[in-house]
Every structure is written in C-alpha cells, then in structure tokens.
Amino acid sequence: MPTLADVAPGTRATIASVGGERAFRRRLLELGLLPGTSVEVLRVAPLGDPLELLVRGCHLSIRRREAAALELTSAAGESAG
Numbered sequence: 001m002p003t004l005a006d007v008a009p010g011t012r013a014t015i016a017s018v019g020g021e022r023a024f025r026r027r028l029l030e031l032g033l034l035p036g037t038s039v040e041v042l043r044v045a046p047l048g049d050p051l052e053l054l055v056r057g058c059h060l061s062i063r064r065r066e067a068a069a070l071e072l073t074s075a076a077g078e079s080a081g
Contacts, residue, residue, distance in 0.1 A: 014016070037055060040053065040055075
C-alpha cells in the first residue's frame with residue numbers, strides 16, 4: 001500500500017491507516033490525519049523534508065518519516081515525473 005511519503009506534490013489522496021508507535025500515532029491523529037481524511041501534498045522542501053500538506057482546509061508540515069506512517073487508499077492527480 002502506498003504511503004504519503006511516496007506521492008508527488010499536487011497529489012490528493014485518502015488516508016487508509018495511521019501507523020507507528022502509540023504516542024507517535026496519537027500525535028498524527030491530533031493533527032487531523034485520521035483514516036478517511038482527504039490530504040493534498042502541496043509542496044516538498046528542496047532536500048525532500050518536510051512536506052507541506054493541505055488537510056481539512058489547514059496547511060500542515062510534517063517530516064517524511066511521519067508521512068511514511070500514513071498508508072493511503074487512493075491517490076489522484078499525480079504529476080508526471
């Protein structure tokens with residue numbers, strides 16, 4: 001299953017599950033990254049970390065390691081390249 005760390009900027013996807021240790025998972029859930037939530041990757045920093053996301057109308061930046069804990073059900077609008 002793809003993770004949020006795998007998608008390109010401009011991609012919209014839906015979160016399937018949130019992984020990681022309990023405290024780490026809880027932090028992601030508190031940020032609004034819940035299963036079933038639609039997320040759009042807006043930008044990735046020049047060195048690949050962090051990622052800027054649009055979640056529920058809010059801009060959010062998370063590290064690639066955190067994004068790798070978010071499995072996706074679908075991804076649409078992937079940019080070529």
